[in-house]
Amino acid sequence: MSDKIRIGTRGSKLALWQAHHTQDRLSEAGIETELIIIKTQGDRIQHLSFDKMEGKGFFTKEIEDALLRNEIDVAVHSMKDLPTNSPEGLCITAVSYRENPAxxxxxxxxxxxxxxxxxxxxxxxxxxxxxxxxxxxxxxxxxxxxxxxxxxxxxxxxxxxxxxxxxxxxxxxxxxxxxxxxxxxxxxxFNPKEFIPAPAQGVLAWQTREEDKPTRRLLKHIHEKETAELTNIERKILNLLDGGCQMPLGAYCEKDPAGNYHVWAALADAWNAPLRRVQLSQSTKHQLAERVVEALHKS
CATH class of the missing domain: 3.40.190.10 (Periplasmic binding protein-like II)
Incomplete structure (x- = not known):
């Protein structure tokens, strides 16, 4: 790792806001950073909708590749764009607060x-x-x-x-x-319990190389554990369904003051197919994502 943490980001206004927010949070912890702009497939191909594009990770793959090549130290992503399985050698080290998910x-x-x-x-x-x-x-x-x-x-x-x-x-x-x-x-x-957002919508994910222990330790200063707990449930639903950002899936999880978990989910076989909705609550997160997926298949 160099003296400055190199942050890889897309160049859109929102992506740059996310990158500057990352810089600000790390600066508060006394950590110096620099930004490196990377253009992704999703930025280059503007004439196709996502469901007509091949594969997953339209806004993330090129940034992940730069991370694997050691050209950057941290990739900052909109978490809803990030595939649920990181490439070998990479991991999500920290996540941000959640902005309005609606x-x-x-x-x-x-x-x-x-x-x-x-x-x-x-x-x-x-x-x-x-x-x-x-x-x-x-x-x-x-x-x-x-x-x-x-x-x-x-x-x-x-x-x-x-x-x-x-x-x-x-x-x-x-x-x-x-x-x-x-x-x-x-x-x-819209109410996110009625018009259900993408898994982890409103959350930033900070991705690093697994072997880069110094950077991973530094990112723990800005990690939001409660956000991670809920988005892990939402993203596990997506993972169990083997879906990417083009899947017609909404999943939203909340935790009430008593510690109970509540999940709202909606799934269609295609964008123009009938929508199936489920809502499940339980006192622990154990097998919650699995139960939601089972309910979606049965509904």
Missing amino acids: DWLVIRKEKLDKAQDLWLPEKAVVGTSSARRKAQILDFRPDVEIKDIRGNVPTRLNKLREGQFDAILLAAAGMTRLKIEAEDLEILK
């Missing part, structure tokens, strides 16, 4: 159907490239037209304002972290 529907105000007390007019054009979001919005509103949208958060909002869509689906975490002003738009804030 999805938000951002609507052009002139498209609000206030007369019928509906949040969208019939056959509204809704933008998202996520199979999970497609499946869930169609479960609520089978009449809407789904249209793929790519690009970073500001780019997507610009496409909405230009009239290419009536509404788009975005993660609350991205809009919150970027402090995006959207007074000209209407935002419908």
Whole structure:
């Protein structure tokens, strides 16, 4: 390890926010860092939706490869983009606090159907490239037209304002972290127990080489154990289903003040297939993910 920890990140505004947040947290612990920008497959290929792209790790593989080549010391990822199995030699060493995990529907105000007390007019054009979001919005509103949208958060909002869509689906975490002003738009804030987010949505993951003990020790200064406990359950559901970020799966876990675990999950066989929902609670996390997966298969 060099004197400075080298942090690998994508170059989008949100990815850079995540990287700067990492730098700030490490700086608080007296640790010096530098950023290295890496372009991923998901950044390069903008004309395809995720369900049409091959493999897993669209936003992570190139950063992981740089980590394996010892070109960086820490990879910072949006945890929901990270495959559940790390490449050999790498591991998730720490995770961040969780920002609001919900999805938000951002609507052009002139498209609000206030007369019928509906949040969208019939056959509204809704933008998202996520199979999970497609499946869930169609479960609520089978009449809407789904249209793929790519690009970073500001780019997507610009496409909405230009009239290419009536509404788009975005993660609350991205809009919150970027402090995006959207007074000209209407935002419908979904409850994550009803419109269920991707596993670990709103959480950052810090990945290192397994053998790099010094860096792993330093990252323990910024690790959020309670976040890890809940996201491990969500990601285990994804792992048991052998899914990637293109799987139409939502999984969200909470822990109440009494220490009980509550999981909400939704799964479809394809983005345009019927959605299956389950909710399970138990006093321990033992076999909780397995029970959720079993219930999804039976529902």
